[in-house]
Amino acid sequence: MLQSYRHLIRARWIMVLAGIVTGLAVAAVVVATTPPRYASEVTMVLSPTASGTASSSYDGETLATQKAKSYTSLLDPDLLARELAADPSLPPGATVVPGDLSLTLQPDTPVVVVRGTAGTPLRAQQVVQAVTRRYELTVAEFERPADPAARPVLTIRTVGPPTLNTAPVTPRPALDLALGAVLGLAAGLAAAVVAERRRRPIRSVADAEAVLPVLGSVPARVQSADCLRPGGTETLGEDVRRLRARLGVRRDGQPGRVVLVVSPSPGDGRSTVAAALAAAWARTGARVVLVDADRTGPGITVLATGVDDADGLTDVAAGRTGLRRVLRSVPGTGLTVLPAGTDPPPGIDLPASLAVRSVVTELGRSNDVVVVDTPAVGDSGDALALASWVDEVVLVARRDRTSAIALTGTLRAMTEVGAHPAGVVLTAPRGRRAGRTPAPDPLPSADDGDGHVTEPPTGTVPDRTIVRAGPGDPDPALTPLTRSQYESRA
Template sequence: MEIRQFFTTIARRWKFVVAFFVVGIFLAAWLSAGATPVYSASSRVFISTQASNSAEAYQAGTFSALRVTSYAGLANDDSVLTKVISRLGLSETPDELSKNVSATVNTSTVVIGITAKAGTPDQARLIAETVADEMTNLVARLERPQDPAAQPPVLARVVGKASFSSSPISPNIPLNVVVGGILGLLIGLAGAVTRELLDTSVNSAEEAAESASSTVLVTVPKDSTLQKHPLISDPQGSREIAEAFRVLRTNLQFVNVDAEMRCIVVSSALANEGKTMTAANLSVSLAQNGVSVLLVDCDFRNPQMPALLGLEQSVGLSTVLLGRATLSEAVQTHTSGISFLATGRVPPNPAEVLQTQAMRDLLTSASQAYDVVLIDAPPLLPVADAAILASQADCVVMVAAHGRTRREQLRLASERVELAGGHVAGVILNLVPKRRFGAYGYGYGYGYGYGELPTTPSIANAGKGRDKKARGRRRENSNI
């Protein structure tokens, strides 16, 4: 992973990193607060020799310096610690006590520093003083001459009283919190990079285009207002989403300038990726630009368009296919200006119904009566309905949810369209987080701005040579 990719990953998954950082701080603080405090106390033992003149004093000093290192090891001797335990009435064993007692020799001196740790300051002081006292006794026994009248060559004396602090040396809460935060941050960074490397979802327009072997027509931001105002015809709806669909409307005209696109299927790899709302808002956007649009709900598996538009579902596509109503009788008009054909009663065999000659004839008739026919199709991977419709339409527009749709799923869905004889016109990257939406802007696909072009090469041609009265609101050179 390159440096730029690393920082991009951190910027994308900063919440994950921050969460581990905060958890590390709180965990360190919690463990430190619950830990048993440890106090420390220190005492000193001075090692000296007997000397009558300066020459002997120098030799005695050298002798003491050589012996003092050996004496420092006596602080953890069982004979010393056993007597300390006996004198203080401790419940510890010599091995356990040795872990809390240490002796060090100050450089170039004959002073042994003894450090003791305990649960209270007084206990630490008593242990340090008792260990120092027992060390002097042990040195006295070891250095006792055979001649009772002779002076021992080495003497050990306790220097002053033991020093101690009323503040515990452990736990060091500020230090532990800092260390915990650093460890949490490092784990968060490693986890973010690992998740990025293992993540197979579509997280950029480049990944969507590569997976579908097509172009990204537009990126649609994720907006909380869609729950209450899903259609761009709503004055209280999101302006960013409305602008995105205007750009999509413009970009669609350049997908294939040599062929007409009068029948367009809107589908996705799996459910819950926003295809139904995309189809509805694309229809509204086209109608706002003077294009006559028929929106057909072919999702017999899970028809949601009637509820979205607030229209009736009982009469619709299945009604027309059964010959119980004509297309004009089954079509409903929405306040936004689009014409809508619902599913009607759901048949038990949707795929077989969509593959009939009656369905092909209906799409042909609809394409002659309207400038654009938009089909809200079921997802491509779970069922065959969308692939069947793709073979009957001019093109398919794929909807992929940012961070949800897998790259492999998008690739397989695109391949299913091609195998059915259809054509993927492009991908709409939906539900893009707003923090990343600004990086995409409106530059993807074939459009380059906010303006509308005066002609629509691929769709406007569909209206040439037909009677204007029969087309109603359509214009001969309408824009998309």
């Protein structure tokens, strides 16, 4: 428990510090604006008159205790305050208001403590003196015997004069500031706990299913780069095959299914899931096109073509080239890839345009499945524009990274544009690959787990060829790009 709080404070120390500072500030304002109040008190004892025997003395003490309780109940402090407000014997400014007085009976004793507060020590003492006189008069009136010559059974006496305290009872700066700091710390910790729970990352299937049904998971050994090279699909495993089976494929002559893969933020494994799904469907003999609609970083386009500026989706949608000229088949996988394309014309929102929709729809008519990789919802509105008309949407969340609130926000955004995600796919936490520290990526580009790649320094590229399409070649066959050519582009 203590370790959890230490971790919480380290993670949310600004929030905790803000709580302490706020508590101190509030306490300082209270101290500065609260008028000082001083207290005075006196002790009174109700006792029997002298008696000759021990038995009568005991009976007298018992009677005094009972009578003290009755008199204390009878003399209500608020009623006394209102009566004393009209007492001419009190000096100006020494009158009392309800709440300034208290009469406390010590348990099982005839001892009564009278306490009063006022704006100055002297006035507090004068208020207590007035209450003491009123109490004495009340007791004398009720205890007066019928025979004037007889002595009363009980008498009231005070133990010393009312105290004169020069230290205020409120405010007490040191105590008030300490209390403010403690309350501020508690409030800061409570806010930190709430914030941490709201941003708590998804750690299990149960966490994700609290938002959406879990379609499956993609293990750490599956990398987007592996899915886009010959023989790489052998790493897919049963997890991806089960995921493919849950989504299904239309093989009944109907238009191809367009599946959009989205995630709340970069690095969730969105491109890996898109590539794995496309590769898994391609292994069944289905005609599959993997569309790279993510221009926020060089992802699937670089892995499939070797360059990040190949003509693709944006160029076809803008009318700068034909669709058949930019489709790239990946040898040994059965996959066809449509690169993201070059920068679109200025002032045109291509992802939201009918042109992009018509391109993808045309792909769907001539293929069984079209898998579209999109930018993260938190980075771009492209995913929302595409989600409004595709056949199926799959959300991706990374364990120990994607928070439940981020996943819920993405689901809400999708629902607002009319999309209804089929479920969520969980990807493995970063840095895990079969329970080991991940080895260096053997590809000539380092995959960050989301299909986004960064070119390695010169001299670190393995001795293999990278393929890309010739931009002016109508034949979709791939042109080899040697290591020296790759390094010259770096």
